[in-house]
Amino acid sequence: MADYILSDELREAVHVAEITMRPLLLKGEPGTGKTLLANYVAEARKLPLFRWHVKSTSLAKEGLYFYDAVARLNDSRFPEEEAMLRVRDVKNYIRLGALGEAFADPKKSVVLIDEIDKADIEFPNDLLLELDKMEFFIPETKEMITAKERPLIIITSNNEKELPDAFLRRCIFHYIEFPKREAMKEIILAHYPRINTELMEKALAMFYTIRKIESLRKKPSTSELLDWIQVLLHTGETLSSDQIPFAGTLFKSEEDYRVHLN
CATH class of the missing domain: 3.40.50.300 (P-loop containing nucleotide triphosphate hydrolases)
Structure with a gap:
């Protein structure tokens, strides 16, 4: 592995x-x-x-x-x-x-x-x-x-x-311990060595911002981040600060999904 x-x-x-x-x-x-x-x-x-x-x-x-x-x-x-x-x-x-x-x-x-x-x-x-x-x-x-x-x-x-x-x-x-940002970069690059640096940085920023939301029932984990990045790479979707594409990859409950919409 x-x-x-x-x-x-x-x-x-x-x-x-x-x-x-x-x-x-x-x-x-x-x-x-x-x-x-x-x-x-x-x-x-x-x-x-x-x-x-x-x-x-x-x-x-x-x-x-x-x-x-x-x-x-x-x-x-x-x-x-x-x-x-x-x-x-x-x-x-x-x-x-x-x-x-x-x-x-x-x-x-x-x-x-x-x-x-x-x-x-x-x-x-x-x-x-x-x-x-x-x-x-x-x-x-x-x-x-x-x-x-x-x-x-x-x-x-x-x-x-x-x-x-x-x-x-x-x-x-x-x-x-949950991986800090630099350690998470290593994990992402191990799975997706050709990922665009800008996409990775934006995805990480959004991911760790989401994990800081106290009201989340289940914070997204490493495996969900990797799945999300896989979808982003496959679809060519870009990231902006005002939306989370394919949010169902990161949020695994109705309550958390509603939190991100608000």
């Missing part, structure tokens, strides 16, 4: 996580590149990446393994010898999750646990032992899965809920 700009502070946080062999917990506004860091590190170091995108219904166990009892029951309905042999071996119905695959991989890897704060409050606590010991037990097969190489675990949170202290103690923490 040549277009990902890694700040010195974030580079240091990754380095500290590797030295201590603890998960790196990232917080920051949506669109500041928390999730993309895992892709960047994996690509830069040519390591396999295992992704676990957490949902509100996610359970900690799903990141380790899943026993498909329904598939096994369904297969047991068929009398063929091949089907019966498959049913007898419970291993055929065990699927490893992202952490499980990383532990089983003989090589070092990167694990992304994305938006951990979406799940139940007990979700992080249910992973404490596995993150400490880098191993877990599968009772259905009576197997202990132990990491051969301790993976670099990157965890993201959007601050939707507080994370337990016991979990936080086991992590290296880094807050990704």
